[in-house]
Structure formats: C-alpha cells, structure tokens
Amino acid sequence: MNTIIENLDEKNKIKSLEKAAELIKNGSVVAFPTETVYGLGANGLDEEACKKIFDVKRRKRDNPLILHVTNEDMVKNLSSEITEDQKKLMDNLWPGPLTIIFKKSDKVNDVVSCGGDTVAIRNPSDEIARFLIDKSGCPIAAPSANKSGRPSPTNAQDVYSDMQGEIEMILDGGSCNIGIESTVVDLTEKPYTILRPGFYTKEDLEEYLDEVVYDKSLIDSNTIPKSPGQKYKHYAPKTKLIVIKGNMDNIQNYVDNLGINTDEIGFILTEETAENVNFENVKIISKRNDYLNFAHNIFTYLRELDKFNYKLLICEGVNEQKMGISIMNRLKKSCANNIKVI
Ligand code: TXA
Numbered sequence: 001m002n003t004i005i006e007n008l009d010e011k012n013k014i015k016s017l018e019k020a021a022e023l024i025k026n027g028s029v030v031a032f033p034t035e036t037v038y039g040l041g042a043n044g045l046d047e048e049a050c051k052k053i054f055d056v057k058r059r060k061r062d063n064p065l066i067l068h069v070t071n072e073d074m075v076k077n078l079s080s081e082i083t084e085d086q087k088k089l090m091d092n093l094w095p096g097p098l099t100i101i102f103k104k105s106d107k108v109n110d111v112v113s114c115g116g117d118t119v120a121i122r123n124p125s126d127e128i129a130r131f132l133i134d135k136s137g138c139p140i141a142a143p144s145a146n147k148s149g150r151p152s153p154t155n156a157q158d159v160y161s162d163m164q165g166e167i168e169m170i171l172d173g174g175s176c177n178i179g180i181e182s183t184v185v186d187l188t189e190k191p192y193t194i195l196r197p198g199f200y201t202k203e204d205l206e207e208y209l210d211e212v213v214y215d216k217s218l219i220d221s222n223t224i225p226k227s228p229g230q231k232y233k234h235y236a237p238k239t240k241l242i243v244i245k246g247n248m249d250n251i252q253n254y255v256d257n258l259g260i261n262t263d264e265i266g267f268i269l270t271e272e273t274a275e276n277v278n279f280e281n282v283k284i285i286s287k288r289n290d291y292l293n294f295a296h297n298i299f300t301y302l303r304e305l306d307k308f309n310y311k312l313l314i315c316e317g318v319n320e321q322k323m324g325i326s327i328m329n330r331l332k333k334s335c336a337n338n339i340k341v342i
C-alpha cells in the first residue's frame, strides 16, 4: 500500500479533508493531527475498521480506544449517562486535551471498549481533527499514531516512519501544539481517578471537581495500572535512554565517568544545563521550568536523536509538580525506569 502524506495548505485543505473523510466512511484508517499528538483514526462505529487500527499499530486487543467527537449529542449517543460532574468538565475543558471515561451505551462496540462497560471520549480542539470528524459523520476511534511501544508522533514525518505502507493517508497538519497525549480521567466511580496525566493536572481538574486522585500505579510503579494501556512498555526510543535528575552541576562529571565517548551520546538538556557543559550532540529542549515547551518537544526530540545511532541517549528530567508529573510519566516509561539521580 502506498501511504500518501496530504498537504493541508489553504489551497488543498478542503479537498484533502474530504478525501480523508471518504476513506474513513469506507472503513479505512487515516492518520490525522490533533492538538496533543497525531491519531490513527477509523470509523468508531465500524468494528471491522476499528480492528484495522489494532492490526496496523500492533496493539494488544485488551487496550481500548478513545472515541473522538465534536459535540454533546455524540457523547449522549455513546454513553449510557452523563453525570453532573462529567458535564462540568465537558462544559469547561472541552474542546481540548482531556479524555473522560463514561459508562458506555450499546452503540459502542466491543472492539473499541475491549469488552468493558466504559468508553473513553475526547472532544479535540484541533481544527483539522474536528473537520475530519464532522465530514466523516461518525465518532473517530483513534489511538496515538505510533507503532505500539514507540514514542507518540507529533508531526506527519514521524507518523510516516512508523506507518509507511500500512495506511493509505496521513493528513499533514504540521507539528502538534501540546506534544504529549491527553489527560485521561475516570469519572465513572469515586474517587475520580487520573489514569494518565497530560496537559491538565489534578489541580486543574479540582477547579471543577471536589477530589481527584492519581491512579496508584502513577505513584507506585509496583501497582498494576487501572488503565489497560498504561501497563505496556511505552514511548521507547531504540537507543538506550538514561534520564538524569538531581543537581545538574554534576552532569559533566557523571558523563565523563561513564566510559563512553561523549560524541557517541545524544543529549536532551534544558538551556540552563546546556550552558555549563561541554558535549557535542545537544538538543536544547526548553528553559528549566518551562514545562509547556518541554512537553511540546520531548517526543519529537527522542525520535530525532534516535536516528543517529548513538550508543546512548541522556535526557534531563523535570520536577514532578503540575505538568512535570505528566512529563516524568512519559520519560519514566521511555527509559524503562532507568533514572539516575546525580
Ligand atoms: O491525546 C490523546 O489522547 C491521543 C490523541 C490521538 O487523541 N490518543 C491517545 O490514545 O493517546 P491511546 O490509545 O494511545 O491512549 C489512550 C489511553 C490508553 O492508555 C488506554 O488504555 C486508555 O486511554 N483507555 C481507553 N479507553 C479506556 C477505558 N474505557 N477505560 C480506561 N482507560 C481507557
């Protein structure tokens, strides 16, 4: 299969989106941009189409999909009830990078829900994603558009490198604004639980809800996660990765003692750290406390550095506060918990 990357500049936009919607209606899989990461989309009401997502992504069949919608009527159709608190988050934080778990209706097929009685729904803010959902006339089931286990793609080229030859079309909407996946929150039972941290933190959700907790597995890595997807190996570059935390004044010394030539190591560092070291291959990710830019660049840079066949990648970690929790959640998985405190 030939994979086409559709250019979405003003001249081609409507025509390309119409072509993509036709493919979705006909049961094909199309990759598309959202404000978080690129999604691998298919008609969420078509079981056979949803099965194709699992096949091309090599995704385990027990890991349910998010349904993407653009309005409340679609949520009413897919859920058996909308509680007051669910409505509060929908009204205040949608459209945006938040996935809410609902009790599912019988419209949601078993391929999407993996046989469970809940459904994950997200109303994305990205204009291209919205247009595609509306033109297709159905909820779009979409996981991140990476092969299972790989870092999520934040631009069309990164989707292409994982999905080349396996899907018909990638809509090229440029680089994703946020760069890490949506916050997933389960509001079907109390205590309300963040299953996956993202752009929105516990504090953000607690502006609208009494109490929200992080799933235990996010705090204690020996606990089995409540969300199926969180238990799998994730976001890993092919090159071995170490995440470094602590006093960055010690990083030069730490690296000099690793016994690897520094020109064979790729680094992802904050501006403040990069100023004080003498390494060859450094990508500056953001200022140290600028978690928005850190999140925006992290998957992109991990994929970029992975192309050079370095012996090792080293990435600076962040403090686990607010969005730093979401960033460290992705980094811990990317490095398989290989974190060094210096
Ligand atoms: O930002 C995002 O959420 C992106 C874009 C494309 O929208 N999508 C995404 O999907 O990250 P995916 O499949 O890579 O991650 C969805 C996560 C998985 O961990 C999955 O297990 C969990 O949400 N999930 C889906 N349905 C669920 C459900 N009914 N109950 C609990 N967790 C669920």
Ligand code: MG
Pocket: 143, 144, 152, 181
């Ligand atoms: Mg994913």
